[in-house]
Amino acid sequence: MLVFVSTCACFGIALLILNKEILYTDALKFKMPPQKDPNKFFMSISEGEKKPFDFFRVLYDGCIAGGVAGVVVETALYPIDTIKTRLQVARDGGKIILKGLYSGLSGNLAGVLSASAIFIGVYEPTKQQLLKSLPENLSAVAHLAAGAIGGAASSLVRVPTEVVKQRMQTGQFRSAPAAVRLIVANEGFKGLYAGYGSFLLRDLPFDAIQFCIYEQLRIGYKLAAKRDLKDPENAMLGAFAGAITGAVTTPLDVVKTRLMVQGSQNHYKGICDCVSIIVKEEGTHALFKGIGPRVLWIGVGGSIFFGVLEKTKQILAQRHSKTEAQK
Structure with missing residues (x-):
């Protein structure tokens, strides 16, 4: 526990230093050098590039990029997620079964494709509109809000x-x-939304924090490097943002998992009751069950997701540019 507190503290200090550096560069009226490649619309976050905002293009590209990134991550890391889930459900030192680690993958990919497409499709235009409306020094607020809305x-x-x-x-x-x-037959349609409250409690802060950390790190990195980021750099920042966010939100993930898999047994009556029973019967440490696989899964997943996301956006932007040049 102390390790994670120390990690979060160090991260907080790093953000403060990064924020100070950004404000200092703003005070000096530092400007990014002209982009050599005008096609890198999506690679810029909020450094001041002013380009026409095409809502439907941003929505379309966001859906495509999000869907591709989501499917790639889910396929690559599904076994780690399965182990994490089984660790969180196990009680009193129950044995973890390592067979069937890809159980449910094929059916899950359809949902992941749709969900990832919707998330990025909503996130990108929302983020860009908020960045236009808010002062530049409040870009973190735009990223937090866009992540939660997505x-x-x-x-x-x-x-x-x-x-x-x-x-x-x-x-x-x-x-x-x-x-x-x-x-649906045993629990009704609402059974498909079991644990919805705990899911929102976990995922809205997770999405907001992870994307905010990633976007802010990219801004600071680009300002320091005075150039656009390379693919490995995007992946590295995505891994860092994912690992930190995954560790901090593990207790929320444990509660969400217990509520979702209990079915019609109703062992837990709600979020608070679930936390209370877990702590009473298994101890506080049970709220951090599966933290190792979760941090590994989300850290590696963040690296893959953001790396694929940015690359796909770049490819789409280049295709749009070529199409416009041919007109």
């Missing part, structure tokens, strides 16, 4: 997807269609 929009798809996935990971069902059919 998370709320995608939760309508993400929650049913997560419920089905985690129940398949714990061996309750063998296929996604069967899982959906039986959940």
Whole structure:
């Protein structure tokens, strides 16, 4: 626990130093050198590039890039997520089964594709509109708000997807269609949204914090390097943002998992009751079950997701530029 507190403290100090540096460069009226490649619209966050805002293009590109990044990450890291889920569900030192680590992947990819597309499709235009409306020194607020709004929009798809996935990971069902059919039959349609409150409690702060950390680090890095970031650098910053956010939000993830997989047993009556029972029966440390796989999964996942996301945006921007040049 002390390690994570120290890590978060160091991160907070780093952010303060970064913020001070950005304000100092603003005071000196520092300006980024002209972009050699005008196609890098999406690679700029809020450094002051003024380009026409095309809402539908940003929405379209965000959906494509988000969907691609989400599917790549889910496919690559699904086994780690399965282990994490089984660790969180296990009680009293129960044995963790390492078979069927890809259980539920095929059915889950459809939901992940839709949810990731919705999230980035909402996040990108929201972020850019907020960056236009707010002062430059409040860019972090724009990133936090856009992340939360994107998370709320995608939760309508993400929650049913997560419920089905985690129940398949714990061996309750063998296929996604069967899982959906039986959940609705036994628990009603609301069964697909089991743990919705805990999901929002976990994912809205997670999405807001992770994207804010990533975006702010990119701004500071670009100002320091005085150039656009390379693919490995985007991946590195994504990994750091994901690992820190994943560690801090692990207790919320444990509560969300327990509520989602309990089914009709109703062992827990809600978020507060779930926390109370876990602490009483298993101790406070149980709230950090699966933190190792979670930090690894989200850290590596952040690296892959943001790396693929930025690369896909860049490719789409270049294609748009070529199309416009041919007109």
